[in-house]
Amino acid sequence: MKTTLKEDFRSHCAVNYGVEIFGDRWSLLIIRDIIFVGKKTYGDFLKSEEGIATNVLASRLAFLEEQGVLSKAPNPDDKRKDFYTLTEKGLDLIPIVISIVLWSAKHDSKSYVRRREEFVARLSQNPMQVSEEVKALVRDGGCLFPESGG
Template identity: 75%
Template sequence: MRNLTTKTTSKEVLRSHCPVNYGVEIFGDRWSLLIIRDIVFIGKKTYGEFLKSEEGIATNILASRLALLEEQGILSKAPSPTDKRKDFYTLTEKGRDLIPILLNIILWSARHDAKSYALPDKDFFVRLRQNPVQVSDEVKELVRNGGCVFPESQE
């Protein structure tokens, strides 16, 4: 049986309690995953940095996705330590638990799209293919400590 999504205050009731549906409803749109990607791989932290992503997210969509990800406990927001006018977004533990999914998307894309090898570090990809669990654990720890996979790739 399937329930239709209904609005309640600022949250939505899930259409169903299928685990695939839950994931799709929370982080399944491309913008949410690209925001998470930018945090993990490039180290973006601010609204302005996310806005500069090459995919060209609209300002209203970005604001909406950041709010949703924060509301769902995937991101946390705090004032920048150097500029209180800016907020820094970081992944929570729940958000870091999405890192293995991102890494598996990379592996899947590389297998099915010959143009998907656009990673700045080919050694990273080789290591990922050889030992995805170890690389996933390393990336989670790196992000937990405020780092990112390709810091030299920042715009």
Template identity: 85%
Template sequence: MQSVAGILGDRWSLLIIRDIVFDGKKTYGEFLKSEEGIATNVLASRLAFLEDQGILSRAPSPDDGCKDFYTLTEKGLDLIPVVLNIVLWSAKHDSKSYVRRRKEFVARLSQSPLQVSEELKALVRNGGCMFPESKE
């Protein structure tokens, strides 16, 4: 069995999960457009790894059979509280954090982390995301 550090110990795994949860990204091409600039081979490797670990599931796109949709499994959804804690840390300590522009969200998360986490898990489970307007 993989350790948590083995699964989430690299930046790309967390960024893929972040992009699903916050931006609603679902396809290889959408993940590739993330501002961090992941290399194509690294992205393919991380998606396959996260799928092998049961964090992501992959299914053909209903609109385009040539594309696959990646979604969080229940195991992956259980990582949302971890990601939200990282978001809070980032908002507090990282002056370049994009989440700092989301003051209302950060304030609500700070006040009710469990409630926000459960709401976000339900939203993502149903195909939504936290900030749908930021999706490219």
């Protein structure tokens, strides 16, 4: 991963800033896993169905932490493991992730989210309210679909 000093960004365009911070596939999937299924550890993220490589995962976690999107703290039950959580800056990405979910539900006929019709209907009716509810849930250590398990 490249260094992340502001001087290193390609431009100071607002869209470019977002792309530089969270615009790669793996960063958004890590954020998704925290929001939707409550993943917290390196091992949890490694088990995602997309099959992220260990070196890429380590790099993305470090980058997102360095950018202030994630915070890392030792697991109180097992000091050998760290818990990753979204910071306030990371929580502010929830409306973006929600927008991606809505877009995918509309355009991807095989999207998993289509199985959650009630959720998609609520999202479609009031995405900002749902985003705020999800932010509060994740801020308190919860996730949208804990029964999914990954």
